[in-house]
Amino acid sequence: MDTSIDETTIVNLLRVGDEAAFTSLVEQYHASLVRLAHLFVRDGAMAEELAQETWLAVLQGLNNFEGRSSLKTWIFTILTNKAKTRGKREKRSVSFSDLDDPASDSPTVDPDRFRSASEGIKEGHWVNGPTPWRDIPEDSLLYNETMKVILQSIDLLPETQRAVITLHDVHELPSNEVCNVLGISETNQRVLLHRARAKVRQALEDYLQPEK
Amino acid sequence: MEEQMTCKELVELVTEYIEGTLPNDVRMRVESHLTGCDGCTNYVEQMRQTIQLTGQIREENLSPEQRDDLLKLFRDWKKA
Numbered sequence: 685m686d687t688s689i690d691e692t693t694i695v696n697l698l699r700v701g702d703e704a705a706f707t708s709l710v711e712q713y714h715a716s717l718v719r720l721a722h723l724f725v726r727d728g729a730m731a732e733e734l735a736q737e738t739w740l741a742v743l744q745g746l747n748n749f750e751g752r753s754s755l756k757t758w759i760f761t762i763l764t765n766k767a768k769t770r771g772k773r774e775k776r777s778v779s780f781s782d783l784d785d786p787a788s789d790s791p792t793v794d795p796d797r798f799r800s801a802s803e804g805i806k807e808g809h810w811v812n813g814p815t816p817w818r819d820i821p822e823d824s825l826l827y828n829e830t831m832k833v834i835l836q837s838i839d840l841l842p843e844t845q846r847a848v849i850t851l852h853d854v855h856e857l858p859s860n861e862v863c864n865v866l867g868i869s870e871t872n873q874r875v876l877l878h879r880a881r882a883k884v885r886q887a888l889e890d891y892l893q894p895e896k
Numbered sequence: 897m898e899e900q901m902t903c904k905e906l907v908e909l910v911t912e913y914i915e916g917t918l919p920n921d922v923r924m925r926v927e928s929h930l931t932g933c934d935g936c937t938n939y940v941e942q943m944r945q946t947i948q949l950t951g952q953i954r955e956e957n958l959s960p961e962q963r964d965d966l967l968k969l970f971r972d973w974k975k976a
Binding site: 701703706707710711712714715732736739740743744791792793795798807808809810813814815816817820830831834835838849853854856859874877878881882884885888889 | 902903904905907908910911912915917933934935936938939941942943945946947949950951952953954957958962963965966967969970971973974
């Protein structure tokens, strides 16, 4: 997600109490914060409350924000720290490995799309390989529908995969910051990201090329 | 000479390939496979398009209650 005004500007606007700057940040991140909180606390109202507490902590901490991480990473880190504490108090100690997709080493592409051993020398090669997608012009109906397909497919992901793809590909946090925010290893992050992307790609292929 | 990588193996390496985290020797095997394989070249391109489109998602609108709560929080903070 691209941030059109740079972060220093936003931080300075917030420090002087600019409501529009706050509103634009909230619109970009609040829904993701609430969803992320859900990883740690079950209760929907509590997840919402944690996201609100995060915004208050952001405002109160503005003068201490030194820009060592990006603003968005700082916001997500405040949320996960609060959520982890709350999750423990609720005796819901969450570990990402517990929440993982049980089939985390299963193939991400349907094995039927590749030749099997009985089919001879080209074992493991595409039977019916991907072909290029048609153009999706940004102002088209197709574009709007395509974005809906992506959102729906992200919603259907296991929650850890959804958290990783949301932070990495939607909000464009670098991998090391995603790992810090979620408290997971680089390897785990890459596996989750790969599985998430593969499913979103499949949903797009089903939508753009239903004959496949 | 190592055995050639299959398409089925390659598709599992695409995220690491795109993120640039593959060891050099593996990356070279991926690239040599891609040179001769349209299916995998298209697959990698589709993953890139997927990432690019995902990056254009904007969050859905907040509910009026959420917006009111957050504005109140902001105005209270400003007064304090």
